[in-house]
Amino acid sequence: xxxxxxxxxxxxxxxxxxxxxxxxxxxxxxxxxxxxxxxxxxxxxxxxxxxxxxxxxxxxxxxxxxxxxxxxxxxxxxxxxxxxxxxxxxxxxxxxxxxxxxxxxxxxxxxxxxxxxxxxxxxxxxxxxxxxxxxxxxxxxxxxxxxxxxxxxxxxxxxxxxxxxxxxxxxxxxxxxxxxxxxxxxxxxxxxxxxxxxxxxxxxxxxxxxxxxxxxxxxxxxxxxxxxxxxxxxxxxxxxxxxxxxxxxxxxxxxxxxxxxxxxxxxxxxxxxxxxxxxxxxxxxxxxxxxxxxxxxxxxxxxxxxxxxxxxxxxxxxxxxxxxxxxxxxxxxxxxxxxxxxxxxxxxxxxxxxxxxxxxxxxxxxxxxxxxxxxxxxxxxxxxxxxxxxxxxxxxxxxxxxxxxxxxxxxxxxxxxxxxxxxxxxxxxxxxxxxxxxxxxxxxxxxxxxxxxxxxxxxxxxxxxxxxxxxxxxxxxxxxxxxxxxxxxxxxxxxxxxxxxxxxxxxxxxxxxxxxxxxxxxxxxxxxxxxxxxxxxxxxxxxxxxxxxxxxxxxxxxxxxxxxxxxxxxxxxxxxxxxxxxxxxxxxxxxxxxxxxxxxxxxxxxxxxxxxxxxxxxxxxxxxxxxxxxxxxxxxxxxxxxxxxxxxxxxxxxxxxxxxxxxxxxxxxxxxxxxxxxxxxxxxxxxxxxxxxxxxxxxxxxxxxxxxxxxxxxxxxxxxxxxxxxxxxxxxxxxxxxxxxxxxxxxx
Ligand code: PEP
Ligand code: MG
Numbered sequence: 001x002x003x004x005x006x007x008x009x010x011x012x013x014x015x016x017x018x019x020x021x022x023x024x025x026x027x028x029x030x031x032x033x034x035x036x037x038x039x040x041x042x043x044x045x046x047x048x049x050x051x052x053x054x055x056x057x058x059x060x061x062x063x064x065x066x067x068x069x070x071x072x073x074x075x076x077x078x079x080x081x082x083x084x085x086x087x088x089x090x091x092x093x094x095x096x097x098x099x100x101x102x103x104x105x106x107x108x109x110x111x112x113x114x115x116x117x118x119x120x121x122x123x124x125x126x127x128x129x130x131x132x133x134x135x136x137x138x139x140x141x142x143x144x145x146x147x148x149x150x151x152x153x154x155x156x157x158x159x160x161x162x163x164x165x166x167x168x169x170x171x172x173x174x175x176x177x178x179x180x181x182x183x184x185x186x187x188x189x190x191x192x193x194x195x196x197x198x199x200x201x202x203x204x205x206x207x208x209x210x211x212x213x214x215x216x217x218x219x220x221x222x223x224x225x226x227x228x229x230x231x232x233x234x235x236x237x238x239x240x241x242x243x244x245x246x247x248x249x250x251x252x253x254x255x256x257x258x259x260x261x262x263x264x265x266x267x268x269x270x271x272x273x274x275x276x277x278x279x280x281x282x283x284x285x286x287x288x289x290x291x292x293x294x295x296x297x298x299x300x301x302x303x304x305x306x307x308x309x310x311x312x313x314x315x316x317x318x319x320x321x322x323x324x325x326x327x328x329x330x331x332x333x334x335x336x337x338x339x340x341x342x343x344x345x346x347x348x349x350x351x352x353x354x355x356x357x358x359x360x361x362x363x364x365x366x367x368x369x370x371x372x373x374x375x376x377x378x379x380x381x382x383x384x385x386x387x388x389x390x391x392x393x394x395x396x397x398x399x400x401x402x403x404x405x406x407x408x409x410x411x412x413x414x415x416x417x418x419x420x421x422x423x424x425x426x427x428x429x430x431x432x433x434x435x436x437x438x439x440x441x442x443x444x445x446x447x448x449x450x451x452x453x454x455x456x457x458x459x460x461x462x463x464x465x466x467x468x469x470x471x472x473x474x475x476x477x478x479x480x481x482x483x484x485x486x487x488x489x490x491x492x493x494x495x496x497x498x499x500x501x502x503x504x505x506x507x508x509x510x511x512x513x514x515x516x517x518x519x520x521x522x523x524x525x526x527x528x529x530x531x532x533x534x535x536x537x538x539x540x541x542x543x544x545x546x547x548x549x550x551x552x553x554x555x556x557x558x559x560x561x562x563x564x565x566x567x568x569x570x571x572x573x574x575x576x577x578x579x580x581x582x583x584x585x586x587x588x589x590x591x592x593x594x595x596x597x598x599x600x601x602x603x604x605x606x607x608x609x610x611x612x613x614x615x616x617x618x619x620x621x622x623x624x625x626x627x628x629x630x631x632x633x634x635x636x637x638x639x640x641x642x643x644x645x646x647x648x649x650x651x652x653x654x655x656x657x658x659x660x661x662x663x664x665x666x667x668x669x670x671x672x673x674x675x676x677x678x679x680x681x682x683x684x685x686x687x688x689x690x691x692x693x694x695x696x697x698x699x700x701x702x703x704x705x706x707x708x709x710x711x712x713x714x715x716x717x718x719x720x721x722x723x724x725x726x727x728x729x730x731x732x733x734x735x736x737x738x739x740x741x742x743x744x745x746x747x748x
Contacts, residue, residue: 429707469700629679
């Protein structure tokens, strides 16, 4: 690498700093910058093209081309050499531009046939924002030092664009992060809400891309690197609880953190005039651009490591980050790439007004938490993390799975109307609160709510639920950073029962594993965790925690009725073993002289198809059964409930699944075993009608669904619904949904 101590880039940045310090408006400033670059590099043309929309670039400033073309000349992504630079995010440096593939002559710009062309992508964190171009008559290839200088300037331009430096440009080009954008994803939870963006992992904003004093910046960079290495070392030192895989990841981290070439490149950038954070970001941008192109999974992973380290370094340098970052707005809408249930629970119920995720799936436990909190959730809002800034207005339409970021007035108005309409529907549901879910045929369905946190219990009276049909005890474990003690658990379960005021609460023992990972338990390296060592399997193999939990439940009940159910029972033997643990726990409590529950019922969750075909003996043995439709559907259709691509192909109302349910209903009926359904489908009105028509008399759902489900059940005759379902099945309809929804639409 050439010694750039007194290089082109350093000189150029020195002059650029002066231009940035001026108080001129965005456009004037941009004009001055292109002039400065052309002068410094001795070329006839210097232009800046920025994205007008993701597919279109617009000439925003130029020296050397006709000034009338500014904000008029546009080109599509990939079109001409400029479009190609933007699309491929790679420098094009050619002494014979007209001879290059894709060259496009643009007469409207007054462009002569310039021989040489050098286009450098303007990008921030791997995202293309535009292109910086220099052209000259003489056939020349720009030297590596000149190209480097242009890259550094492009980096600074990227930051300036980010900061809205060109706001107010005469051409009316909205700067990035100011224009309205609509993200069309999927609905994770219904409802409509407006609020302000709160980024789960806020982006670091670099406010000082150009340094005044390279030595000072080098010292800052060195200190930050030391702090980063110390962080990584500390992570490795705490590796007692990690397995080989995690250690390997951290070793790779450490290798990068100590990488001489990474550091050297950043030091070069600082010497050439960038601030320490801008240098880190420049490296990160390179890594991200490469990540997008890397076909090799291993290389992508390593680039990810580098990306992560760069983020850490930026947080150290800027003091911004999750802990020290922006204050939460009053009406926060959480925006994140993805979030685990534990992280989400840390925010606490009542804190967030809505959630928008880039990834995520309807079946994930984070989505279930959002549903329990009854806040709108949009998933698969591709690209929102890069577009949203903390504090931006965002309208979350959980009905349609759409998020409107920085909406214009028309969208805002339409959205207000929608919120008002939904509020009116809520009022109607509130009127039904104390009425039973009795259908026109006289059948009453008992509606219960799903819960998992103390904070859910206040919804019990307000939702009109008759009890808690599923209490997911693992949520309590997920919100902590260490294993709770028995006394704590017992006190907590007692509080849950107190809050339920005599209404039934079906406590499900720990369902850990799959996507529910406890930070304080050794993670398992399993190829298919959803089908792995989870729930009761873990509970029976390592019974310490199960025993503690059972004891805590028995003590909490103390003189009150107790309902316990075991998750993920795949065969009767597992239930028998778990039941034996419960009986032993009861014996111990009896011997210790502790007061016992006034009555007990011990049930199982039916979540694997195998259990649906268990013997009648088993069906008689359990005190009750609860169908966990989320897992049952996942295993019946062999479709990962968290994988949106496959999950949505299948429907609970498909005839074979109803066949399975009908077998379960029939076995329970002949064994006299109480049966309920507690998967997410129970909370969807059409599905709930189908379940009730099939013979389920107890449905457990998120509290917000009780109103809509009750409202629909009260309007239909379940016997008639059953006839419609049976006719569809006999006809051989793949799904009964079309027939059922058609029939429902004809009901008064
Ligand atoms: C289910 O699988 O349907 C269920 C209720 O359990 P969870 O969603 O917690 O796995
Ligand atoms: Mg389950």
